[in-house]
């Protein structure tokens with residue numbers, strides 16, 4: 001029997017292309033796993049009215065962790081139009097299966113490392129004034145994004161129910177939206193909890209402590225989002241006191257301001273922690289500094305289960321063409337090795353070695369520059385890049 005059971009979720013579009021690349025490398029490395037194919041994504045919404053079928057949820061429960069490609073998600077109105085004829089009038093509501101998965105399995109932490117690998121022509125070089133030599137600016141950041149609540153918690157209304165509206169109208173600030181008609185108003189909420197804030201801050205500080213990183217930055221907007229941002233900031237400040245002894249400097253930035261500072265002085269940042277939506281935004285910015293979505297891996301981590309996925313989506317225009325960069329997916333596989341190596345699923349030093357071997361193979365291929373996908377200015381295919389990485393990483 002294989003050591004691990006990995007839920008295998010290609011999803012949609014280029015999710016299928018990059019997960020093939022992952023398999024090629026996993027096999028070359030002789031990773032001891034059984035892969036359990038799981039249905040997820042747009043075609044299951046269209047044909048069954050459920051992008052995350054119950055059989056998938058059940059199958060996941062019998063696996064060590066999941067590897068996920070990407071899914072296509074569309075706004076509610078568009079989603080309804082694409083339902084199979086027999087499902088159109090059933091009042092089905094589309095939800096993003098990956099968001100649902102994060103909530104169902106309480107994958108409370110989204111970890112997104114953004115690290116530059118030398119020789120990548122897409123690496124950030126700053127401005128002529130800040131960096132006159134024009135050399136690559138080394139970047140090594142890790143974003144900890146709260147993954148189950150906040151602005152993406154999914155508590156939304158349209159039209160706004162009478163009871164919710166009445167409660168809101170107790171606040172005099174509702175005046176501009178009074179008497180507009182409930183069907184003319186839409187509401188998305190931002191609910192955060194002490195538990196959610198505490199957990200994500202804890203993950204960020206513990207990671208900094210474990211890896212010897214010296215700065216943890218909170219990304220929020222408490223001067224405007226006074227209650228939710230205020231709660232997160234209070235939790236962060238209190239926790240920062242605990243880690244002073246470990247020599248960790250904790251500072252705070254507003255989401256808008258950091259988008260500017262990250263562009264000016266990205267090398268100064270190390271660990272970033274944020275609520276769901278702000279973490280989503282700032283991590284895409286960080287990804288841009290290290291080569292874009294072709295270089296951005298992520299992990300959805302819970303206490304006992306995890307799902308690993310590249311940050312990018314299904315990029316429909318490249319679907320099935322094997323053109324996109326597999327490196328984001330392969331760095332994602334590396335995160336899976338690290339998680340297993342930390343003792344999850346019974347792993348240890350062997351998995352840590354797999355992680356190190358895979359990362360150095362990726363770094364080598366980036367540096368040599370012989371095999372590159374279109375985003376790096378090359379003409380190689382997804383699988384050509386994967387094969388080259390597999391050659392160096394092979395057992």
Ligand code: NAI
Nearest residue numbers: 070071072073098293294311312313314315316324325375
């Ligand atoms: P996207 O990430 O799919 O692609 C945007 C662009 O980034 C692509 O057109 C391509 O130019 C580039 N890109 C992405 N991955 C790349 C790679 N591996 N190598 C090279 N270039 C790459 O975002 P988009 O176009 O906004 O969304 C497409 C679909 O994906 C939508 O339905 C969206 O809802 C969904 N999506 C799903 C996510 C997920 O599965 N977690 C995350 C983001 C979007």
Ligand code: MG
Nearest residue numbers: 280281284311
């Ligand atoms: Mg995003």
